[in-house]
Amino acid sequence: MKVRKAAVSLAAIGLISVGAHAQEAGTLKKIKDTGVISLGYRESSIPFSYYDEHQNVIGYSQAFMAKAVEAIKQKLNMPNLGIRLIPVTPQNRIPLVQNGTVDLECGSTTNNAEREQQVAFSTSIFVIGTRLMTKKDSGIKGWSDLKGKTVSTTAGTTSERLLRKMNQDKSMGMNIVSAKDHAEAFAALANGRASAFMMDDALLAGERAKATNQSEFVIIGTPQSEEAYGCMMRKNDPEFKKVVDGAITKMELSGEADRIYQTWFQSPIPPKGLNLNFPESDEVKALFKSPNDKAID
Incomplete structure (x- = not known):
């Protein structure tokens, strides 16, 4: 899905007012009535959702979202359905889904029990450590070896929560730097302000791939958690979730998801043509064989 960033600010006016309508009538009816679907995306979560050199939104998660949108168009018989792209952050992504600003968010959002109390998740699209x-x-x-060291992570993520808990429970004396996004967290490591960067392994690989000196960086450590990524939507809307889940499940069972994985994790990707060289894990293979929307905690 390639839509220019510039379209976002022009289309974002008046979005909050649709929230109550979406909850009362259901997301499919809201989309049908307005002629527009509002999609949340991440700006720098390589290779899941990010900008290419032309400021188009691209990535692994965007491929799944594009298929979901096609299924919604077919369900509503709206081939010319309008698309409104809205950038989200770890801090605001859940509120924007809850209040109706965003109908569907596909990026690098972990499905866990706590978040399931606030939003609904699609069939999972990825599993990380x-x-x-x-x-x-x-x-x-x-x-x-992190005792007494400065460690960067991204604010509002499960990695930040796990890192702070580890610091407290084990009295490690770490100085934790919580960056606004993954790029800023990696920059802290790259320029020496942090000794390590904790995050989901696939996102670490994505940040390393951007570096001109990527061979200087290594991904280490026993995974502190296993997490499933899914697309977010509002709770208690089974008809909308059914359409989204159906599209994603079909991709995973047909082998299309494997091909998308190869494109984004084992092939050269924009903007620099770098290869993340991140093979499919056993957990991802198992997900594609038996698609599900289960939270992993």
Whole structure:
């Protein structure tokens, strides 16, 4: 799905007012009545959802969202359905879905029990582990080596929560730097302000791929959690969820999801033509074989 960033600000006026209508009538009716679907995306979650060199929104998660949108168009018999793209952050993505500003968000959002109390999740699209990235010469080989070190992570993520809990429970004395996004968190590591960067392993690989000196960085550590990514939507809207889940499940069972994985994780990707070299894990293979929307905690 390639839609220019510039379209967002022009289309964002008056979005909040649709929230109550969406809850009362259901998302499909709201979309039918307005002629527009509002999609939330991440700006720098490589390779899931990010901008290419032309400021188009691209990525692995965008491929799943595009299929879901096609299914919604078919369901509503609206081939010319308008698309409104809205950038979201870890801090505002859930509120924007809840209040009706965003109908569907596909990026790098973890489905867990706490979030399931606030929003609904689609069939999962990815499974990750939370790990560390550091420089090869840092001397850091595992989590215990972080004692007294500065560690970066991204604000509003499960990695931030896990890192703070580890710091408290084990009295590690870490200085935790919570960045606004993954790019800023990686920059802290790259320029020496942090000794390590904790995040989902696939996102770490994505940030490393952007670096001109990517061979200097290594991803290490036993995963501190296993997490499933899904697309978010409002709770208690089974008809909308059924359409989205159906599109994603079909992709995973047909082998299309495997091909999308190869495109974004084992092939050169924009904007620099770099290859993340991140093979499909056993967990991802199992998901594609048996699609489900289960939270992993």
